[in-house]
Amino acid sequence: MTARAVALVQRYGLVVVLVAMLAVFSLVAPAFGTYGNALIVLQSVAVVGVVALGVTVSMTTGGFDLSAGACVGFVVMVTALTMVRFNLTGGTAIVAGLIAGLVVAGINVLLTVVAKVPDLVATLGTMFLFQGLALIVTSGQSVSAGMTIGGSPAPGRYTGGFVWLGGGTVGSVPVPVIVFAVLAATVFVFLNHTRWGRALYAIGGNAEAARLAGIRVGRYRATAYVISGLCAAVGGILLSARLGRGDVGAGDPYLLQSVAAALIGFAVLGANRPNALGTVVGALFIGVMINGLTMLNAPYYTQTFVQGALLVGSLVVSYTGRRERKTT
Amino acid sequence: MSEAAEPVVSVSGLSKRYGATWALHDVTLDIHPGEIVGLIGTNGAGKSTLIKVLSGATQATSGTVTLAGRTFQPGGPLDAIAAGVQTVHQNIDDGVVFGTTVAENLTLDSLSRRGSGWFTTRARTRAEAREIAASVRLAAPLDAPVETLSASERQRIVIARAVSRRPRLLILDEPTSTLSSVEADLLLDTVRQMAAAGVAVLYVSHRLAEIEDLCRRVVVLRDGRVRRTLTAPFDRREVVEAMLGDAWEALDQGRGDAAAPPKRDLPRVPVLAAAGIRTRPGGEPFDLEVRAGEIVGVTGLVGSGKTELLEQLYGARPLSSGEVRLGGLPYRPRDPHAAVAAGVAFAAEERSAQAIVPGWSVRAHVTLPRLRHHNRAGLLSRRSERGSAATVVERFGVRGPGGPAPVEAPMETLSGGNQQKVVVGRWLEASPALLLLDEPFRGVDVGARADIGRTLAQHAADVAVIVASSDPQELLGLADRILVLHEGDLAGEIPAADATAARLAALMSGASGAPGAAA
Structure with a gap:
């Protein structure tokens, strides 16, 4: 292949594959290409997408938030406990969930920025801590309305308003999809068109150059983790609302899927770096593929392998022959 | 083998084209055994391309190279090494492996050699390393971690390794650009020894004095062509003239030999007033005042404390002692x-490690220190950014391949000198009160140097400037006065008009009765 062809593949390869996949699935499975199914696909990727946007921000500075999935699970538990065990309102549960996300982010910041532990291992530690904490606060049980706590039934249950966040619609569009869309647009503008986003990318590109240009590197790295924690918290709230209960380990699959979405996003439009648009495409990619394969009656247990293949393919596209990177 | 033997390497009609531009055009050049040939030219003249072709990193478009009588067409760097061509690149740290010892670095090549067995033993590594170290008089302990060594020692490791392969042709690409003059002298001795042993040396440098000192012949490249070949003794002026072509006049105005910059009326109140500062704990405290419009040069050998001084003033390292006032107010960043908030700007010594963000455009580099300035209602204004970048490009004459650099061009597409113009220029654009430049001319060709010097003189009329350089010649014609540091202490201060290379060298080496320099 000529250099030009390589550049074209790097830039548009993934988008072309996504469009081709849409076309093939629509032809083979007529139920695929409908408005209703599109909403189903979007609904299925909304939580992953929201979490992945946070992971994307954490990656911009050269960090990596491995605790995102654990944060989702922890927030699911916190919101469930707030409503079921303590019989508080849905609004309180949302606030408690966001605070839980900030706590996770705070630990990440303490470890990476203050204690200077490398990001990957620090957030791996945080992941274990909060997976474990979610088990401790619920004694290892799922939290649902009517469960017994110390011999008596739990006083509360999921409020209607809170459940609406997971299952409600505006017009015909599910609420999680709207949240995902709004958050995606916000993160896109934040990363690409604000000075804070520019500073984050500068740190990811050359932290020393950023520091000497007068950028307070520690603060921005902390900010990135806070945004990542908040996104994971929003994801956890949406997931909790959709489940209607606090399932043990509910957040676990979200780490790998969101990291995959963010990494696939590197390959979108030749960005070669974490970016919001790419992450959205990456999340959609995963959703479309799983939805399409399900319609073609591919067994569920092939999904993980297919996602893995997709991720590996995208990584090759964005890292191989890496010469020109996106200029800002 | 007689002295007038066949040339070791014979380049004939060599051309290399990148897209529409000819990086090399019909270059012809011979190097004989034991001969040191200097290669000189401004950035973009084709030096790097010629090195790349000879070291096998790229292939020529046309023309031939013969090495020891055989056609030399390396398919890659390994072929070139096998054929007897060793190249020592400018960036020393590309040549050493951090986290390992001196001995392990010296014997790195034997790892890939056939017949060296599956296992390495400490004893064998040390024995081999000792032999290699002796060949270049490297005194560093073999067990020391390589990161504890100075730049010049690390470089000697790289050179020692190249020499131990007994090359026919040794290519040195700006080997002294990170060394002090004493260290450079040591290196030159090593190079002479090698030549005496019959190795052909191609010596690339921006430093005329070294070329004069070392080479019997110098080849001047310009625009990919051999513009002149001069034989020793050659006139420095002739060499520079050939290098610069049209830019010569600009250079003459910018920095004549030992000429002081034009007299200016300086305000009485200093912008920077530092009292009792030190470059290192336990050093001799000294005072430093810089007024608006004044350019103060700081020179000294590598390790004399120039960077430490500048970084303290920039808050990049804690102030070891003293009182600093900036514009009359207490200043302790x-x-x-x-520091940036207080109006201080700093261009660091290592351009690629400390200033360049890979993949970013000229525009993004220009605006990075002042993102707030381009903020409009929370969003960055591309228009405002482009405006700033265009100002820097225009003022400093930043050039890309074929014309003024577009503001959206990636920094990597610019030559070192032009990158430096952007890195220095972006701070001037922010109208700082105090501008600190650490080795702003390292790896920068004479033309770009003149551009930067001239633009500083023109546009820094109300800025206090401190320029640090280990080559005092770079400061002549630019600085109003020159501070000389020696081993962390102030060795002396000379007004530019009185500065002679001899006087500076005396202070830098600690030879003239400077306080704290007496043994």
């Missing part, structure tokens, strides 16, 4: 952010 906690970090670079505080």
